[in-house]
Amino acid sequence: MAYLVINGGRRLEGSITVNGAKNAALPIMAAMLLATGECTLRRVPRLQDVTVMAQVIRALGLQVEREGSTLRVSPAPVITPAVPAELMRQLRASNLVMGPLLGRHRYFRVPYPGGCAIGSRPMDLHLKGLAAMGAEITESQGFIEGRTTGLKGTVIYLDFPSVGATENLMMAATLAEGVTVLHNTAREPEIVDLQNFLNALGGRIQGAGQDTIRIEGVRELKGADYRIIPDRVEAGTFLAAVAGAGGDVLVRDCQAEHLLAVLAKLTEMGAQITLQRDGIRLQSPPRLRAIDCKTLPYPGFPTDMQPQVMALMTVAEGTSVLVESIFENRFKHAAELRRLGADIKIEGRVAVINGVPALSGGQVEASDLRAAAALVIAGLMAEGQTWVEGVGHLDRGYEQLEVRLQALGADIKRQF
Numbered sequence: 349m350a351y352l353v354i355n356g357g358r359r360l361e362g363s364i365t366v367n368g369a370k371n372a373a374l375p376i377m378a379a380m381l382l383a384t385g386e387c388t389l390r391r392v393p394r395l396q397d398v399t400v401m402a403q404v405i406r407a408l409g410l411q412v413e414r415e416g417s418t419l420r421v422s423p424a425p426v427i428t429p430a431v432p433a434e435l436m437r438q439l440r441a442s443n444l445v446m447g448p449l450l451g452r453h454r455y456f457r458v459p460y461p462g463g464c465a466i467g468s469r470p471m472d473l474h475l476k477g478l479a480a481m482g483a484e485i486t487e488s489q490g491f492i493e494g495r496t497t498g499l500k501g502t503v504i505y506l507d508f509p510s511v512g513a514t515e516n517l518m519m520a521a522t523l524a525e526g527v528t529v530l531h532n533t534a535r536e537p538e539i540v541d542l543q544n545f546l547n548a549l550g551g552r553i554q555g556a557g558q559d560t561i562r563i564e565g566v567r568e569l570k571g572a573d574y575r576i577i578p579d580r581v582e583a584g585t586f587l588a589a590v591a592g593a594g595g596d597v598l599v600r601d602c603q604a605e606h607l608l609a610v611l612a613k614l615t616e617m618g619a620q621i622t623l624q625r626d627g628i629r630l631q632s633p634p635r636l637r638a639i640d641c642k643t644l645p646y647p648g649f650p651t652d653m654q655p656q657v658m659a660l661m662t663v664a665e666g667t668s669v670l671v672e673s674i675f676e677n678r679f680k681h682a683a684e685l686r687r688l689g690a691d692i693k694i695e696g697r698v699a700v701i702n703g704v705p706a707l708s709g710g711q712v713e714a715s716d717l718r719a720a721a722a723l724v725i726a727g728l729m730a731e732g733q734t735w736v737e738g739v740g741h742l743d744r745g746y747e748q749l750e751v752r753l754q755a756l757g758a759d760i761k762r763q764f
């Protein structure tokens with residue numbers, strides 16, 4: 349298995365360009381199942397998760413061609429509305445095909461996606477919402493089936509602003525009869541991007557980005573040529589890397605308004621952040637300051653940046669308190685950071701991190717995609733050499749991370 353070898357202590361200088369958002373590309377690719385016309389999607393990141401989602405929609409019948417960061421997808425006359433189990437196990441987000449399949453083909457069959465390193469990842473909110481729109485949902489032998497004679501618009505209140513449930517229900521409602529109103533929806537920028545894509549197909553959706561979304565059912569969704577938003581988590585990860593390793597870097601092509609909570613916390617830790625026309629510049633302080641931080645649904649501090657900010661806290665001056673309120677089991681990276689000399693105590697969803705003067709290199713293993721990013725940041729900061737195993741997790745959400753960090757001056761290599 350591949351692993352990364354990092355010699356820490358090098359300053360990062362220069363500029364980096366952010367790729368398209370993984371968590372916008374995945375639902376939009378699922379939404380293409382609703383379209384009767386050709387779709388072109390631009391600024392699609394070249395990531396393992398995107399490759400698997402392309403395999404999923406291809407297995408369902410769509411024709412998918414990739415040309416660099418552009419995806420061209422043609423509709424299929426016949427759809428096989430069942431996701432192969434091995435693909436569902438690789439990518440939980442393949443559950444995003446449930447809404448489109450039900451909405452356009454009135455049936456889906458998916459294997460129950462396994463939990464993963466960060467939690468059990470239930471889908472009760474997705475299924476409850478689809479049932480409220482007139483779907484008959486059955487679960488047996490590890491599979492979930494949904495069928496309907498035709499979805500009908502209704503009013504749905506989400507018990508929790510789930511990103512995936514909001515996306516599945518938006519997509520299902522686009523072709524339903526009548527109007528659907530979703531309350532207590534997720535407000536992430538990726539939800540707004542999905543709304544804009546669906547409206548480009550001919551949908552009539554408004555309110556994404558707020559806590560109520562109104563979807564007026566239409567008869568048909570055609571094709572579209574669409575460019576997705578930049579990846580706010582990739583941008584945040586690079587900013588955190590510079591803040592921790594030390595340096596002065598411009599992160600280009602990102603939208604600062606998608607990152608306000610992250611920028612606020614990095615500033616509170618002592619980083620100097622300048623918003624420029626072409627990106628965000630971060631200059632690191634001599635030493636970071638400890639802070640308190642709690643992950644929340646957007647626009648709160650994103651859970652997908654929690655591991656990265658924990659890495660920074662390990663060497664910040666003082667004691668930090670970090671609360672993970674979104675996922676029940678997203679602290680696995682703490683044990684790996686301890687192997688590098690971090691002083692972290694975990695009590696349920698609360699982590700208390702006493703900053704140490706420096707981490708020292710060692711061998712660590714990533715358990716999920718953002719934990720992998722956190723361990724890379726720790727390796728960049730640590731004295732000596734760090735080996736990071738589990739690079740496959742990294743490649744799910746970051747395109748050639750080590751190559752792009754090398755370009756900024758990091759001493760990091762992939763070994764096989």
Ligand code: EPZ
Nearest residue numbers: 371374441469470471472473474510511512513652674675
């Ligand atoms: C999306 O996952 C993202 N994935 C995750 O990013 C991100 O961490 C998460 O949103 C939260 O922001 C994609 O967009 C592909 P949720 P999703 O439904 O939709 C509970 C990454 O690193 N819940 O908002 O699965 C759930 O257990 C990934 O790129 C229910 O209880 O997240 C969790 O505790 C990791 N029932 C919380 O809600 C449900 O039916 C948030 O989950 C659905 C969710």
